[in-house]
Amino acid sequence: MSKRLLFGCLGLWILTSGFSEHKFYVAIFQVDHNAPKKRMEITARVFADDLNSALDKKYKTRHYLASDQETEADVADLKKYFTAHLRLTISRQPKALQFKSKDLDGNVVVCYFAIPDVPKATPLEVENTVFTELFEDQQNMMHFHYNGTKQTLLLTAENTKGMLK
Numbered sequence: 001m002s003k004r005l006l007f008g009c010l011g012l013w014i015l016t017s018g019f020s021e022h023k024f025y026v027a028i029f030q031v032d033h034n035a036p037k038k039r040m041e042i043t044a045r046v047f048a049d050d051l052n053s054a055l056d057k058k059y060k061t062r063h064y065l066a067s068d069q070e071t072e073a074d075v076a077d078l079k080k081y082f083t084a085h086l087r088l089t090i091s092r093q094p095k096a097l098q099f100k101s102k103d104l105d106g107n108v109v110v111c112y113f114a115i116p117d118v119p120k121a122t123p124l125e126v127e128n129t130v131f132t133e134l135f136e137d138q139q140n141m142m143h144f145h146y147n148g149t150k151q152t153l154l155l156t157a158e159n160t161k162g163m164l165k
Helices: 002-021 048-059 072-085
Strands: 026-034 039-047 086-090 093-095 098-105 108-115 124-128 139-146 149-156 161-164
Touching: 039 048, 039 086, 048 072, 048 108, 072 086, 072 098, 072 108, 086 108, 124 139, 124 149, 139 161, 149 161
Parallel strands: 026 139
Antiparallel strands: 026 039, 039 108, 086 093, 086 124, 098 108, 124 161, 139 149
């Protein structure tokens, strides 16, 4: 019985020490085609500390999104960052993101964007480099719901582009 306890404790120690030394870098994006309103609706869920770090690095100033020290300049940089790092091409036409709003869900910043005048959402190309300049193991999970189908792309620093037909 003491061997089981020893191996159990050893296993628990290995698992917990491994998780405390390595952070999981992931952002989740939901892209929906709202056919009646003829627009794409994009929701981005990113960790606040990762977002602030990316903005700090890109704009060479300290950012305080999702804190009581947040400024309008922080939000302006957030808009610029996503415009530069999340690009959609729909029906072979590059489309500009329009920032709508943001919320805080725990330590996750939830950003809402839209792309107007999208009567048809195919083909759909995406390039997502959010946080890839910051973390080499960044993963951007993109869930798409359009034309009655659901698809998912996993984009990384090595593979930042995807296409849906």
